[in-house]
Amino acid sequence: MNDNLKPSVRFTLRADLVVEEVDDEIVVLDLEGNQYFGLNEVGWMIWQAIEEEKSLGEIAEMVAGEFEVEEERAREDAAAFVGQLIEAGLAERA
Numbered sequence: 001m002n003d004n005l006k007p008s009v010r011f012t013l014r015a016d017l018v019v020e021e022v023d024d025e026i027v028v029l030d031l032e033g034n035q036y037f038g039l040n041e042v043g044w045m046i047w048q049a050i051e052e053e054k055s056l057g058e059i060a061e062m063v064a065g066e067f068e069v070e071e072e073r074a075r076e077d078a079a080a081f082v083g084q085l086i087e088a089g090l091a092e093r094a
Helices: 041-051 056-067 071-087
Strands: 011-013 018-022 025-030 035-039 091-093
Touching (some): 011 041, 011 071, 025 041, 035 041, 041 056, 071 091
16 A cells, blocks of 8 residues: 555645635645645645644545435545645645
């Protein structure tokens, strides 16, 4: 199993990011990197769960329950999303 897919893995977000709601979309501003990112409903749920220091397993349970998908699929999708955050320099493994 990929280490980033383990249910116990936790992640952290950079503290210097600006998060705002703009026209019913959540926008994350990376002023240091001069970039912005839009989050959909699932992305916003995962973002908030990371802020609450929830593990990947806990995040997958939340996503699976809210969006009626299998937990394994929710874990894979959440790990992929977090991987994108890490690649963009917005998050890191705790």
